[in-house]
Amino acid sequence: MISPAGLSTSGTVFDYDSLQQRIREINERMAAADFWDDQESAQATVSELQRIQGTLKPLESLVQSAEDIEVMIELTEEDDSDESKAELAQTVNKVERDLEALEIRAIMRNPEDACDAFMSVQAGEGGTDAADFAEMLMRMYQRWGEQNEYKVSLEEISPGEEAGIRSATLHVSGDYAYGYLKAENGTHRLVRNSPFDSAGRRQTSFAAVDVTPDIGDSIDIDLNWDSDVREDTLRAGGAGGQHVNKTESAVRLTHLETGVAVLCQSERSQHQNRATARKMLTAKLYQLEVEKREADIAAKRGQKTKIGFGGETIRHYVLNPDQYVKDSRTGTKTGNPGAVLDGDLNEYIEAYLRWSISHEPTK
Known part of the structure; x- marks a missing residue:
């Protein structure tokens, strides 16, 4: 009676390559001359793009933060000051909070x-x-x-x-x-x-x-x-x-x-x-x-x-x-x-x- 159409459940929301591919497909569709002829369908496509970008942005931010932490650890080893340690701890705490938020989003993997x-x-x-x-x-x-x-x-x-x-x-x-x-x-x-x-x-x-x-x-x-x-x-x-x-x-x-x-x-x-x-x-x-x-x-x-x-x-x-x-x-x-x-x-x-x-x- 009911079947999903256009929504994949094959992976989690953090399949980076699949999300990037989907963004490319949406951008190609939006570039078409007749894209806005069907306003409701066009708005749904734009909303999907916003949702995907909303997923990728925190993921990419986490990757960048992990790289920053590696650099900060190296700097802290050279500069063993309280200020450096406090900055490192603050960054780690932020990454932990961001990761928890991302984990919550990952739980919601059903298409609906x-x-x-x-x-x-x-x-x-x-x-x-x-x-x-x-x-x-x-x-x-x-x-x-x-x-x-x-x-x-x-x-x-x-x-x-x-x-x-x-x-x-x-x-x-x-x-x-x-x-x-x-x-x-x-x-x-x-x-x-x-x-x-x-x-x-x-x-x-x-x-x-x-x-x-x-x-x-x-x-x-x-x-x-x-x-x-x-x-x-x-x-x-x-x-x-x-x-x-x-x-x-x-x-x-x-x-x-x-x-x-x-x-x-x-x-x-x-x-x-x-x-x-x-x-x-x-x-x-x-x-x-x-x-x-x-x-x-x-x-x-x-x-x-x-x-x-x-x-x-x-x-x-x-x-x-x-x-x-x-x-x-x-x-x-x-x-x-x-x-x-x-x-x-x-x-x-x-x-x-x-x-x-x-x-x-x-x-």
Whole structure:
């Protein structure tokens, strides 16, 4: 049903010769007179070039730094001063930090890791507290995007009855957005004294996060949009002025075979919402196939795997009486939940990526 097109998994992102060859191919394509005739395809090509260059630049910087260290060691042997030793130590520490960052990037070797990401947040058990928690998570990912220079746009949102949201979908664009954010896929749990309980009693609530890669045209999906998918148009919900209330610009697409449904209402144009909804549905169907394959592999190994909402809780946010955030998979724990909920997620994301190496499904 699904096959990668134009994305190689034969090596890691640090196959220097292959990356150089790919740059030459892209430059030749960009030099063609008709390159910009297809704006969407051209922009995708430019984005690919930027991603490759973004990989090569730190790699080349590391190589240069290693050569600098060799020279500095020789100079330190001749000039055994504290200043020379301090400069050498500073350079070594910087190289170690750069190498760690490069190792994280190397972990993200699946073709979809380099893609943008769709993030859906859905309130679970816990009533109004769960709806409020879902909105807290949505804001957390928006803040993470701002802090890490990713573009985050709101594709759809369904408000809660009293507070918070029932669900929302974000689109996060930037280098390896999906590769990083797939760490957030799963059920999240919040424990706190409820601000919606008149007695302020302790409340446990849940929200589910579903992360899918925006695969664009890089994956071929055997899908007939006329017969395999039902399209419904409806008025966009939430605040949006007279236009939102009077026109049926929102588009919901439902894949009939699987029941997978997506909704887009972020644009004023029904045509634009339809195009975005198709990308969202394609991404979800691709991710569904990936999860099925991983579940089959896990079943063969005797592992218990639960896919989608209702799975095991991946992270706990405890605000009362103790204060901490703990990841169930990696054991990563910090005592400042306010900072985490304000977007300080990199420690958890990097820990997950390192943990995932030893927990990958194998054939």
